Amino acid sequence: MIKTLKNLISFLTILPVGMSEDCLKDAAEHMYLFPIIGALIGSIGGAMALLLSFFLPNIIVGGLTCGFILLLTGLHHVDGLLDFGDGLMCHGPPDRKIKAMHDVNTGTGGLTLGLITILTTAFCISQLGKNIVFQALVVAETTAKLSMVVLARMGRSAHEGMNTYFVNAMHSAHGNLKLLIALGLSIIIGFSVLGMMGILMIVMGF
Known part of the structure; x- marks a missing residue:
C-alpha cells in the first residue's frame, strides 16, 4: 500500500x-x-492560502495559491486544458479536432480557455475567507x-x-x-x- x-x-x-x-x-x-x-494536494494548497492570507491581500493570495497548486500538480492539467481549447475551436470532424489537440503549438482557443479558467480559479480562491x-x-x-x-x-x-x-x-x-x-x-x-x-x-x- x-x-x-x-x-x-x-x-x-x-x-x-x-x-x-x-x-x-x-x-x-x-x-x-x-x-x-x-x-x-488541497491540504497543502489550503495551508499555503491560509498562511498567505495573514500577510497579503486576498486577490494576491488567490493568484499565488492557484499558481502554487498548478505547479504542485506539474501543470499536467493545464497542458490538457490548452489542448482541449484548441480542439473546441477547430471546426470539422472529430479526427480533425484530435489532430489539432495533438499539435505541439498552442492556438488561440487553448490560450483563451486556459487564461479564463486560471483567472476564474484564482478569483474564486481569493473570495474564500480565512x-x-x-x-x-x-x-x-x-x-x-x-x-x-x-x-x-x-x-x-x-x-x-x-x-x-x-x-x-x-x-x-x-x-x-x-x-x-x-x-x-x-x-x-x-x-x-x-x-x-x-x-x-x-x-x-x-
Missing part, C-alpha cells in the same frame, strides 16, 4: 517521494484512491480527482496513450466497485472537513 501511495503521489504531483518502474500501471489499477491524493479557504480547497481537489475517476469509468480512449491505462483499468470487471470506493472516500473526506456542505460539493462535482 505504501508503494501504491508513493506511485499515486508521484503521478499526480511533483513531490519527490519516489516511484517504482510500474508507476503508471500501478496508478491506473488503484485510480480509485485518487481522491485521497486530491485531499493531500475560516473556509483550507476546507474548501481540500474538498475542491478531492472532487477534481473524483471527476477523473468518473470520466475514466464513463468515457473511452480517443486514441492509444497514457489515458488508455486508466480507461482500461476502470472498465475492468470491478470498475463499478472502484467508482463506488472513490465516491465513498470523497464523501468521507468532504464530510470530515465541511460537514453536509462538503457532501453537497462532492455530489455536485460527481
Whole structure:
C-alpha cells in the first residue's frame, strides 16, 4: 500500500517521494484512491492560502495559491486544458479536432480557455475567507480527482496513450466497485472537513 501511495503521489504531483518502474500501471489499477491524493494536494494548497492570507491581500493570495497548486500538480492539467481549447475551436470532424489537440503549438482557443479558467480559479480562491479557504480547497481537489475517476469509468480512449491505462483499468470487471470506493472516500473526506456542505460539493462535482 505504501508503494501504491508513493506511485499515486508521484503521478499526480511533483513531490519527490519516489516511484517504482510500474508507476503508471500501478496508478491506473488503484485510480480509485485518487481522491485521497486530491485531499493531500488541497491540504497543502489550503495551508499555503491560509498562511498567505495573514500577510497579503486576498486577490494576491488567490493568484499565488492557484499558481502554487498548478505547479504542485506539474501543470499536467493545464497542458490538457490548452489542448482541449484548441480542439473546441477547430471546426470539422472529430479526427480533425484530435489532430489539432495533438499539435505541439498552442492556438488561440487553448490560450483563451486556459487564461479564463486560471483567472476564474484564482478569483474564486481569493473570495474564500480565512475560516473556509483550507476546507474548501481540500474538498475542491478531492472532487477534481473524483471527476477523473468518473470520466475514466464513463468515457473511452480517443486514441492509444497514457489515458488508455486508466480507461482500461476502470472498465475492468470491478470498475463499478472502484467508482463506488472513490465516491465513498470523497464523501468521507468532504464530510470530515465541511460537514453536509462538503457532501453537497462532492455530489455536485460527481
